[in-house]
Amino acid sequence: MTDTSDRLSRRHFVGATGAATLTGLAGCSGGGDGGDGSDGSDGSDGGDGGDGGDGSDGGAPLEVLHAWTGGDGARAAQALVTAFEEEYPDVEHEFNPIGGGGNQNLDAVIANRLQNNDPPGAFANWPGPNLQRYDGVLGEVDDVWESEGFADVMVDEAVDLHQYNGAYRAVPLGSHRLNCLFYNTSVVEDAGVDPDSLTSVSAFIDALETVQSETDAIPMTHGASGTWTTTQLFSSTMLGQEGYEAYMNFLDGSPDEAAVQATFESLAEILDNYINEDASSIGLTESNQNIIEGNAAFIHQGNWAAGAYRNAEDFSYNEDWGFKTYPGSEGMYMLHFDSFLYPSGNPTPDAADKFMQFVGSEAAQVAFNQYKGSIPTRTDVDMSQFGPYLQETQEDFASADERPPNLQHGLGVPSETMTALNDVISSEFSGPYNVEAATQGFVDAVSN
Template sequence: MMKDTELNRRDVLKSAGALGAAGMAGLAGCSGMGGGGGGGGPVEVLHGWTGGDGATAAEALEEAFNEEYPDTELDMNPIGGGGNQNLDAVVANRLQNDNPPSSFANWPGPNLARYEGVLGDISDLWEETGFTDSHVQEAVDLHQYNGAFRAVPLGSHRLNCLFYNTSVVEEAGVDPDSLNSVSALVDALETVASETDKIPMTHGASGTWTTTQLFGVTLLGSAGYDEYMNFVEGNPSEDAVRSAFESLATILENYINDDAASIGLTESNQNIIEGEAAFIHQGNWAAGAYRNAEDFEYGEDWGFKTFPGTEGMYTLHFDSFLYPSNNPSPESTRTWLEFVGGEAAQVAFNQYKGSIPTRTDVDMSEFGPYLQETAEDFADADERPPNIQHGLGITADQRSSLNDVISSEFSGPYNVDAATQGFVDAVSN
């Protein structure tokens, strides 16, 4: 069974046998939109959106493309697995075997380094479509690698989210809006535990990524923006990291569901939908599942609170599509990427995924009140720190190391000292 850490560049080059120079040259192919032997043909797109927050969004994206480009055949291939780990494995094997898909969903920023040498230059597409002017600046900056654009953004997720079931917190007598620190959150979880028979905070930890993600938002909420950025930039404060792990250990030891180790995100989020849990931390894809659930309305049945201690911040994450250079259908793939960065795709996908467009000119009227508020929060944010777990803040190698530490030292029992040292070592310059 594949270990639940994301593939890094070593994985791309080694997991199916190391490539020689000739093989690497074959993968590199052309550096631009050509290559692959013919520009048309079906567009084969790989993605990982199969859960309650993603399947509906992916279907809407596919329908919108087929409506806008009926003469271009689209072959959408969903590959399930939390944190993209199964998708990453398939992509790595395809690249190693010189059989790349037309495009695949993944994350920009430092994450692009894992695909060095196998991504093409689509700077001309960005220029011709005006994407550099129509997308938020962070998207423009983070979709470039080695001086060229390598991917196109589809939407932006927010990571510093705390969702709750309204009836459960009301039964406990907890006011989520009053929670303005990590310690206040811990107190609220204790109140839920003592006043109800519900799960204080539901967690799906069958993969390590959810706990690494929870560490990131706990660090941001307890230590603040500057210390969080010090961690991301390779100068971590051991005291700040230790404090975050201490709070996290308290939560995981006392307030999560008994079956957390055996379930993933989708099942964990169902505890909120079914009224079995008070709180969950996830990116706002959790809200995509709420929108797609029956009779589960924002403000009545569920609510949102900026993760305590991170008020005024928007922890940034992008969903994007990458362009393999040795492309089997370069012209058709160009059509796909132009679509992904356009308004029709960003409306079709994001309203169901629980994310917001990266374009600045999209009418938000179809997105519902929660995502309209999210877009306002993005625009008004004092800071937009990059996430740790999903590609924007640290390299794939570093992220893999963090997940290894969670697996070995912080999946029960919770060894604060070893986890602190492991995290500090993993990111230190």
Template sequence: MVDNDKHGDGIDRRTYLGGLAAAAAAGTAGCLGGGGDDSDGGGGGGGSSQALEVLHGWTGGDGSDAVDALTEAFNEAYPDLDSNIKAVGGQGNVELNTTVLRRLTNANPMGSFANWPGKNLERYRGSLMDHEDVWEEAGYKESMQDRVVELCTFNDKMPAVPIGSHRMNNLFYNTAAFEEAGIDPANLESVPDFVDALETIGSETDYTPFAHGMQAPFLGLQTWAQILTSQSGVEAYENFIAGDGDRAAVIDALETLQEIQENYITEDASSIGYTQAAQKLIADEAACIHGGNWLYGMFRADDEFNFGEEWDWVPFPGTEGLYFYHVDAFVTPSNNPTPEKTRTWQEFVGTKEAQIAFNNLKGSVPLRTDIDPSELSDFLAMTYEDLTSSDAYPPTIAHGLAVEPEAMNACKSAIGNNFMGPYDAEAAADGLLEAVSGGSS
């Protein structure tokens, strides 16, 4: 028996408009842009003959390959279950979130949709289905990491099942660039070490020191979070997302980000995103890039750009022992048009088969604790070990886990309005601190 959320038939208009505001600034990573279908088809109503409709935002590259593998595995497991698993295209999660919010507001839900769990679920309050029975019967509360069980619990319900995790605090580097500059990445233990390395690369080689996209403000926000953590410690970051940030530490991290953006990035950085920035490593034009390990999903698609040979990685300098936590999941709306088919899908998403098929291509790692690392690629096996054995797991601020959607939107606005050139560290700091303290409400 599947219990629908008792709070009503759809999201109220205030929640919807607030969600749209958050969605407008949520052009975030882990969901590649590119074509896709943004139609409103599928709709509420319908009985057992209606196809299961699943929406996601993985419309190109590693994401498209991963969801295709997941779809193929699901169809093989349930060949008689009619399904329509489709992309809502472009600009990260922006179009997906807008479509989902619009349809839920119009009482026209889909069966399931890809999204982030945790505080991000606040945007769907009152319109989520409970899958406590799936978690219990499939044993997922025992086989999933405790922290992801907590993130998938919302409003005393369990409306989400996780599909994979990206680690955020990665510094990927082009090995030839670092060798030419005479830099041992293992010696980058702090942000000053990192900035010194960028200076050396800039003066001693023809490589752009740091590949960085500034097309969307989340890119600066996620890098600023790493700098803050490195310079002032993980407690400073956790205090910040809890609404008790140290203004001086926030400004220090912003000023370091400004130094990097003014001196060590490409001239076209303001007009590109992380996809184009990462391509500069593959093309031997840039030395390193910060980002989630979805970048590995991009690198692995190039047969001539190989892990341990043409590229490698280290934790972002000063964040050794941390796993900055990012999670993708599938979420289910209430008044579900295909409740039993949706239940079947959600249960499948949590299986070993589904998590291995999806994550090996996406560049993410399963959330289950019983995965044999030999079934993952070398890089992901190493990441999976880090997922299970790191010292701390701070949640990502730019991808829905650390703060609620309205605060995340306001943080991106603080960066977008004050820190994408010209730079105003004090105004950006005030905007960030106000956002997480609830002052943006």
């Protein structure tokens, strides 16, 4: 956390780290145990037809859980809290950050809380198929969407993906793009590499070889202390190398085994030869620091990486760092949403409703996204308030030929499938890189 977090402590800006031990949502949902990624679905409507509260908060503070604790998110979270306080100065609150990449620790804490019938007022998470894991424990926020006119001002995908079992269960805060390749301009210039020329995965691999032979820098920095970064890299590599149709078929449960294997072959070449030696022991924040400090040429990440660049001193877009679409996926915007979900049995329904209204507002989306490296999901926000990189991102979103859903962060496959994929990465593709076993594992995980 940065030093500005001190001023948030007057309203209990409580930190929590480490994953909670849990077996899942057994007892909260009607089906499977949820702990292994199953959605626990029993065909119910996912709620009790309302917000689950009694219409009063009983003096309790609004509790909001999220995972934005590192250099790519802490400042954005602080800006969101400040804007909420300005909008609702009389609402007492506790914004509690749960550290850990890819929402892994946050997911564990949320599951434990819901299992024990101790929900927060709201929690950050992902919409789309990810909502299946919370079947039966989410309330409705249809009244919020209607009163605020969100369906008229949000991008189409946000309107569709925040509904589950016939009702809105969440409100979007911002949109990230995941098929991104960032680079340190000095390093690539020293290597004699032109990033704009990298329009295929094979050309990218050639560039990594050039960086390795011409400089002392890490060709591609990677933080793999958690499996999610490698699974995410798989998705961008598959989209760039095998194309939109093969990628969508994979998500839809009809994978082309040859395309999956070819993707893993390219990944094995990259991970075996061109990443940092400490990759297995560091996460996203530390890995991204290699770009900021000039120790590495390239990094693949969602555009939250750019949020860290904005928050770094003397590190300017197009001068010190640059961006290009992940090689081969030009014209596509791999879609991701940051959202807040609304639990049923809500302990503070009045304050939680106010917060959900706020999340979808222009004030919230400007405050958060300009520091998070993401763009608003509202279509009526003046982008002149954002820097040039995010303005370009918004233009890319608007003009994209395709907006495929991301694989790792909730939109592409249900959580149980995502857990199975990450298990394959952990067991078969974390060094040594077993292409055949990983291919079979991925094909089995997604196949209908």
